[in-house]
Amino acid sequence: MNIILLGPPGAGKGTQARRLVEERDMIQLSTGDMLREAKDSGTEMGEKVAKVMAAGQLVTDEIVIGLIEEKLQGDNAGGFIFDGFPRTLPQADALGELLTKYNNTLDVVVEMQVDDEALVNRITGRFTCGGCGEVYHDDTKRPAKEGVCDVCGKSDMKRRADDNADALRTRLMEYYKKTSPLIGYYYAKGDLKSINGLGEIEDVAALIKTALN
Ligand code: ADP
Ligand code: ADP
Ligand code: ZN
Numbered sequence: 001m002n003i004i005l006l007g008p009p010g011a012g013k014g015t016q017a018r019r020l021v022e023e024r025d026m027i028q029l030s031t032g033d034m035l036r037e038a039k040d041s042g043t044e045m046g047e048k049v050a051k052v053m054a055a056g057q058l059v060t061d062e063i064v065i066g067l068i069e070e071k072l073q074g075d076n077a078g079g080f081i082f083d084g085f086p087r088t089l090p091q092a093d094a095l096g097e098l099l100t101k102y103n104n105t106l107d108v109v110v111e112m113q114v115d116d117e118a119l120v121n122r123i124t125g126r127f128t129c130g131g132c133g134e135v136y137h138d139d140t141k142r143p144a145k146e147g148v149c150d151v152c153g154k155s156d157m158k159r160r161a162d163d164n165a166d167a168l169r170t171r172l173m174e175y176y177k178k179t180s181p182l183i184g185y186y187y188a189k190g191d192l193k194s195i196n197g198l199g200e201i202e203d204v205a206a207l208i209k210t211a212l213n
Contacts, residue, residue, distance in 0.1 A: 001026075001079040002104060003212065004086070006182060007112035008175045009168065010122035011197050012204055015135050016112070017083040019205055025078035029071050031064045031085040033133070036160075054161050056170030058087055058178060065094045072102045079107075087179045092186075109186040110211050112197035112204070116172065123163050130156035141201065 001024075005013040017028040035053060038046035049059045068085055086092040099106055114122070125138035131154030136143060143150045147157055162171065186192040193211040197204050 001107045001212065002076075002082075002099070003079065003107055004082040004109040004186075005112060006109055006179075006186070007114065007197060008116075008119055008179075009171045010119040010126070011112040011114045012122070012201070013083045013112060015141075015201060016205060016208055017081045018133070018135070020081055020208075026081050027071075027075070027077055027079070028081045028083055029068060029085065030083040031067055031087075032083075034067045035059060035064070054167065056162050056167035056174065058174050061088055061090045061094070065091060065098075068095065069098055072098050072104070076104070080104075086182060087174075089178075089181060089185060092182055106191060108193055108212055109182075109191045110208055111183055111186075111192060111194040113194055114197040118198060119172070120165070120168060123168050124165065126163055127157045127159050129154060130158045 003020075003026075005017055007013055014028075014030060014032075017026075017030065020026045021028050035046070035049055039050045039053070040046070045063060049063065052059050064085060064087075068082075072080070082095070086095050096106070121139075122137065125140070127136050127138070128134065129136070129149040129152060131149055132152040134149055134151045135141070136157070143157075147155050149155070149157070162168075183192065183194075195204070195207040195211055199207070
C-alpha cells in the first residue's frame with residue numbers, strides 16, 4: 001500500500017510516518033529529510049538548497065522529483081509513505097507518472113487537518129534526535145530522560161534552523177499557495193481521506209489506521 005501524508009508544516013506527518021514504518025514495515029520517503037541529508041553531507045545540490053530551506057521556501061520541483069525517482073526504484077517492502085511530497089501540482093503529476101513507470105499505484109492520500117495556531121506551537125517546540133530521527137516536543141512529547149533519546153539512547157537532540165517564527169510564516173504561505181490545492185486535486189481523483197490531526201498522537205494514529213482500512 002502506497003500512501004501520501006498531506007498537511008501543513010507541523011501537522012504531524014513525520015511523527016505518524018515513523019509509527020507506520022514500525023507497525024506496517026512501510027518505507028518513509030521524506031523529501032525534507034533527504035534534502036537535510038544532502039545539506040549535511042555537503043553535496044553540491046545540498047549547498048544549493050540550504051538557503052532556500054532556511055528561508056522556508058520550496059526547493060525546485062526538479063530536485064525533489066529527482067530524489068523521489070531514485071527511491072521508487074528501490075525496495076518497497078510494505079509500501080511507501082510519501083511525507084512532505086508532493087508539495088506542488090507539478091510534483092503531484094510527476095508522482096502519478098513515476099508510480100505508473102515503476103508499476104506501482106497510489107492507494108490513499110491522508111490529509112491531516114491542524115489549525116494554524118496549533119502549528120506554530122508544534123513547530124516552535126519541535127526537536128529531533130540526531131541519532132535516529134525520533135521527533136520530540138517541548139510540551140507534548142519529551143524524552144523520559146532529559147536530552148536522551150528514548151529510542152536509540154543518544155544525547156544528540158537538534159532543532160531545525162527553519163523552525164523559527166519567521167521561516168514558519170513563509171512555510172505556511174508556501175503551503176497555502178502551492179500545496180493546499182493538492183487537497184482538491186486528490187479529492188477529485190477520489191483518493192482523499194481527511195482526518196482531524198489535532199488530537200493526541202495516539203488518537204491521530206487511530207484515525208489514520210481507520211482511513212487506511
Ligand atoms: P510534520 O512532519 O508534519 O512537520 P512532525 O511530525 O515533525 O510534523 O510534528 C511537529 C511537532 O509536533 C513535533 O514536535 C511533534 O513531536 C509534535 N506532534 C506531532 N503530532 C502531535 C500531536 N498529535 N499532538 C501534539 N504534538 C504533536
Ligand atoms: P515540515 O516538517 O515542516 O513539513 P519538511 O521537513 O517536510 O518540513 O521540509 C523542510 C523544507 O524542505 C521545506 O520548507 C522546503 O524548503 C524543503 N522541501 C521539503 N520537501 C519539499 C518538496 N516536496 N518540494 C519542495 N521543497 C521541499
Ligand atoms: Zn534517537
